[in-house]
Amino acid sequence: MEHLMMLRLLSYLLGLLIFPSVQGGIASNSKDQSMCVLQDAPQQCGSFCLAALNPIFDDTDSMRTTLDEIKAELKAGLDSRLKQELKEDFANSIQALQTKLDARLDRTEELRMMKITADANDELKIQVTTLKDTIKDLQSKLKISKGQIKSKEDILKVKEEDLKNRDEQISTLTTQIKAIEKTKSELSSQLSELHKYYDILPDSCPNGSTNFIYQIKVRDLEPFKVSCATSPPGWTVIQRRIDGSENFNRTWNDYKYGFGNVSGEFFIGLEKLHRMTEARPHELYIKLGDVDGSTSYAQYDDFKIGSEEELYELKNLGNFSGEAGDSLTYNKNQKFSTFDRDNDNIIGFNCASTYGAWWHNYFLNSALNGKYFEDGKGNGIIWYSWHEDYDESLTFVEMMIRPKSL
Structure with missing residues (x-):
C-alpha cells in the first residue's frame, strides 16, 4: 500500500512539470482550438511545435522509462512485499483461524464435555430420583418392618410371659x-382294700338282717345300697x-337305672x-296296704326279669301264694312300658301314660307304680284281685326279693 501511494505522488509531480510547457506552446491557438491533444505529434505539430516539444517528449520518454523501471521495481518489490505480507497475513490468518478453530474445538470439547456432564447430570438426577424413590420405598418397608x-x-x-x-x-x-x-x-391301696371288701360283700x-341300709355287690355292677x-x-x-x-311318672332311663331314696x-x-x-333264682314278695290300715301280701317263688334287649320282660313268676290274690300272673311275658316307651299289647294306646310304668298287657289287673292318692280315692296304685275296685288306690306298697336258696 505504501508503494502505491509513492507511485501516485510521482505521477502527480510529473504532470506538474509537463503541463506548463504544453500550456505555453498552445496559447496562440486558443481561438481556433480549445485544447491541443497530441495524438500524433509529428503530424499534428509543425516543425516548430515538434522542435519545441521533442525535448519534452524525450524527457517524457526518459521519465516514462524511469517510471516503468520504478514501476517494475515497485511492482517486483510490491509483489515480493505483497507476497510476503500476504504470506504473513495468510499465515496470520491461518494462525488466527487455527487459534479460532482451536478455540472452537476447545469450546466444542467444552460444550461436548458440558453436554456429557449435563447428560451425566440428567442420568445422575434420574438415578438420584430413583434412589430417592427406592429409599422412600425402603423407608416405608422399614417402617412396616419395624x-x-x-x-x-x-x-x-x-x-415369653405365657412360657x-x-x-x-x-x-x-x-x-x-x-x-x-x-x-x-x-386310693389304689384303698381300692385294693375295697376290692377285698367287695369280694366279701353279699x-x-x-338273712335275718334288720331294717337297715346295706351295700351289696352284683356281678358286672358297682356296689350299691339297698334297703x-x-x-x-x-x-x-x-x-x-x-x-x-x-x-313315679318317669322315663325309660329313670326306670332302667333307678331313682328315689332307699330310705x-x-x-x-x-x-x-x-x-x-x-x-340266681329269686322269690318275689309284695306287701300291700290300704288307707284304712289293712294289709295283705302276694308271693311268687321264681321271679326273673329279662335284659334291656328283651325290654326287661317279666320272664318268670313261679307259683303264687298269699292273701291279696294273684294280680300279676296275667302280666307274665310282658315287656316293661313307660310313658315314653309303649310296649303293651294295646294298639294305639299306651297304658303307662295313664296308669304308670308297668308290665302292662291288654287289661289292668295290677299297676303298683301308678299315681299316689293320699285318701286312697282314685285310679292310681292298683292290685285288682285284693279290692276289685279301680277307683280305690292303695296307700302302701313294698316289693321285695330274696335268693330262692334262703
Whole structure:
C-alpha cells in the first residue's frame, strides 16, 4: 500500500512539470482550438511545435522509462512485499483461524464435555430420583418392618410371659401330679382294700338282717345300697310307696337305672333287677296296704326279669301264694312300658301314660307304680284281685326279693 501511494505522488509531480510547457506552446491557438491533444505529434505539430516539444517528449520518454523501471521495481518489490505480507497475513490468518478453530474445538470439547456432564447430570438426577424413590420405598418397608418387628416382639413378649406362666403352671402341675400320684397310690391301696371288701360283700340282704341300709355287690355292677326289710326278714326292697313324696311318672332311663331314696320312696332299677335275678333264682314278695290300715301280701317263688334287649320282660313268676290274690300272673311275658316307651299289647294306646310304668298287657289287673292318692280315692296304685275296685288306690306298697336258696 505504501508503494502505491509513492507511485501516485510521482505521477502527480510529473504532470506538474509537463503541463506548463504544453500550456505555453498552445496559447496562440486558443481561438481556433480549445485544447491541443497530441495524438500524433509529428503530424499534428509543425516543425516548430515538434522542435519545441521533442525535448519534452524525450524527457517524457526518459521519465516514462524511469517510471516503468520504478514501476517494475515497485511492482517486483510490491509483489515480493505483497507476497510476503500476504504470506504473513495468510499465515496470520491461518494462525488466527487455527487459534479460532482451536478455540472452537476447545469450546466444542467444552460444550461436548458440558453436554456429557449435563447428560451425566440428567442420568445422575434420574438415578438420584430413583434412589430417592427406592429409599422412600425402603423407608416405608422399614417402617412396616419395624411395626412387624414391634408386633413380633410384643407377641414374643406375650409368649415369653405365657412360657413363664406355663413354666409356673408346669411346676404347679408337677406338684399336683406328685400329689395325685400320692393320692392315687393311697386310693389304689384303698381300692385294693375295697376290692377285698367287695369280694366279701353279699349280693342281697343277709338273712335275718334288720331294717337297715346295706351295700351289696352284683356281678358286672358297682356296689350299691339297698334297703333290707325286717318283716319278713332277709328280703331286699326293690320298690316302696309310702307317702307320695317321690314322682313315679318317669322315663325309660329313670326306670332302667333307678331313682328315689332307699330310705323312703324309690325304685331300685330294672337293670339291677335283671342282673340279680339272672345270677340266681329269686322269690318275689309284695306287701300291700290300704288307707284304712289293712294289709295283705302276694308271693311268687321264681321271679326273673329279662335284659334291656328283651325290654326287661317279666320272664318268670313261679307259683303264687298269699292273701291279696294273684294280680300279676296275667302280666307274665310282658315287656316293661313307660310313658315314653309303649310296649303293651294295646294298639294305639299306651297304658303307662295313664296308669304308670308297668308290665302292662291288654287289661289292668295290677299297676303298683301308678299315681299316689293320699285318701286312697282314685285310679292310681292298683292290685285288682285284693279290692276289685279301680277307683280305690292303695296307700302302701313294698316289693321285695330274696335268693330262692334262703
